[in-house]
Amino acid sequence: MDLKYVGKDIPRVDAYEKVTGTTKYMSDLSFDGMLWGKVLRSIHPHALIKSIDTSKAKALPGVEAVVTWEDVPGLNGFGIAIQDQPVLCKDKVRYAGDAVAAVAAVSKEIAEEAALLIEVEYEVLPVVDDPIRAIEPDSPKVHESGNILLHTEIRKGDIDKGFDEADLIIENTYYASRQEHAFLETEDGIALIEEDGTLTVYAGSHYPHRDQLQLSRCLNMPVEKIRVVSSPVGGAFGGKDELTIQPIMALLALKTGKPVKMVMPREESIISYWKRHPMIMIYRTGVKRDGTLVANDVKVYADTGAYASLGGPILNLALESSCGLYRIPHVHIDGYSVYTNNGISGAFRGFGVPQVTFAMESQMDIIAEKLGLDPIEFRRKNILKKGEVAPIGHHITTDVESEAVLDAMEGSRLWRERERYRGTDKNRPWIKRGVGLALSWQGMGLGVGLPDFGDAVIEMDPDGGFIVRVGCVEIGQGAMTVYAQVAAEALRFPIERIRVVIGDTRNAPDAGPTTASRAAYVGGKAIFLAAEEMNEKIKGYASGMLSVSPDEIEIDDGSAYVKTAKDKRVSYEEISSYAIERGGLPVAEGHFDLPTADKAIEGAFGLPHHIYSCCGQIAAVEVNTLTGQARVTDGAVVVDAGTVINQGGLEGQSEGGFVMGTGYALTEDLIIENGVVKTPNFSTYIIPTSKDMPSSIETIPVTNYESTGPFGAKGIGEIGMVPTAPAVTNAIYDAADIRVFKIPATGERIYELLKQKKGENK
């Protein structure tokens, strides 16, 4: 097919607004008579609330409302999967940062002062901060039901037989840190009551329609009376998937009848909201002398913190990918998602998979080295292909371009020229250089048993242009541009005259969450289907106007014409006038159900997925053996992308993912000690800056046509950061002969490992 917009170098439709500072984020809105909201949060990680006295706060001039749990009209609980997190705590706090009360006042300063006047009497409880200790029966309980949120066990084959067959068994324990999303716009927004009594909430998030549903439960208000606008978002990466400030702002707006704005200062944002799950992963992998994997025994403890949110699904997605994209006959996977008082863990780009990929791909590197095999050859020998049985026991029925990804990794410049990036630096002999790689795979979409669909609406506007409505959000990834491209292509219509409306429950239909690498794929496909219907309607009008049958009409570039007589044509402006005269402008709807697997994995809700993405990465590093600091100098990202809709967007995701992954590998560690966050700001929680950037990141798409996606596209939003950490730590091993079992591999940790190695060599 000759494509005009898809795959072309189309600049972002929102770029000029953003570079000139005219984009209005939710945090930039203000309304007349607006109040400022402030949350009083628990300073204790675990405590009973004995009493809450708001009288002094209420008496402060300028304070218009103080709310506690008593003011929650509906269910005092939210959570995407399980609603166990109170909007405002009633009798117990479970993490330092838990919301206890909130104030609305005429100024930010008065709101802050008033919050400090609220007196809460606590009875401090012992802190639960170790996920392994937490599941012991005598551990203090975070929730009455116990500390195990989810236990999933999956068996395939006979694990003991597998280890009997193995010539080499490698056993290690890996630790992955708690990662902060570090989006630049914190959790900010405004809630207000409209003249007709309905509630509007403006707050950046991944899924306005689900926010609306959750708010409806908490506020005991019909869904129709709540409007949520959640786009554009100043970055999210999963961190705004769950509710954040929305229910508290809404309570304050309902109580005062006035617009209430809340802005999270960075420290409050980091202390109070979602993180990537820290995981402890115990791996025992068996392999034959010739490099055939025969057994993998995996145990995972995920620290989900104080509340459920998506802790269960995250554990299961991690387990699905925990054995890598490899053919392993005998598998035992045992995972726990555990409540603790360590803040709250939730969705984050990769959804549990970066952690287990670090563990499994380290195992693979160790085995390849022990058996003297080339790391790519070793992976190729065991790689799973379409039609084969995955480690959790289901057949892979769709294309996951595993072999093509390995081929492209092998063919990448960095791998071919790797000798140039290895060895001791001649001028600085304390600098050791090395190259490492890792492979990953991840399910796309929400998985079996969950509603996973997208709706889109296309309307012709009175000038003969189009409005495309789809409920996903612009989170920075370029959704609006991709949607405009897909619509322009499918409508065969100039992109400049297509307006995309997203992220608003009133003005765009539900297209599911902008998560799980699904927004371009599902939203794009729904738009494609709506466009097909619109094209039929246009042909219908044109046939009436040109007095021929609709089959004889062709459309292109904003006009409809008779196939056999191209000068007989009508413009879309004319069609719109014609349609208005006949009852109204055409509207078309598209509905797409994401294909799911036909059989579920017993005991593992949501598994398996049906479509997978695959990504392989190569990293070149320098290790300074004097300071222990490692630096990524070059990278290559090979990603199974299906059709690339927007090359610039793909590179943005791949480079951004890779650099986020290097931060995860080397510096990022949200430290919580005794339930208290020790790194609550960017001066202590270190993310990569322009100076940490590698000299080159080569992005290599493997472009196999995904038959179910829009123009053959599939999702790539998450996978770009999934294999980075093990690629980096494997490169550190190649450089300095030290094996990293705990990320981040900070300077201190590497220095310690170098010191240990020196001791061993003596």
Next chain:
Amino acid sequence: MKVTYIINGKKQEFDISPGEILLDLLRDNGYMEVKGDCYEGTCGACTVLINNVPYASCTTLAAGVDEAEITTVKGLGDINNPHPVQQAFAKFGAVQCGYCTPGEILSAYALLLKDPDPGEEDIKRALDGNLCRCSGYMQQIEAVKIAAKMMREAGDNGRV
């Protein structure tokens, strides 16, 4: 107390309290293009130019910069007439969520005022104070190089 600034070329007077932070003052007065809320000068989203030097407005006291010339990203250009740095960022994929973008553009502009032909390391150093979480910084660095070229070719050094 009263302070006077020239913001984006326009003289403005404000009545401020002694402890007022420049970021809050600007945002409270509608300069929403100035982002940021770390309040410790580490994220760079709140960058403004004070007499053409980039500052974190979240750690700048409003009273301390009385009579200064303050430039926000809107002072460089608008949608109909974007500055070369803005054009390059928009055209070459240097924008994703866009929240860091105003600050990055100002840091880049300030660099190019001083050095019309900066090397890659100079650009990295100039953008080091502006955190971006979406990108890998590569497209921004490319955009600054392209903007530098556009400005050199225009011959006016791009000063607004």
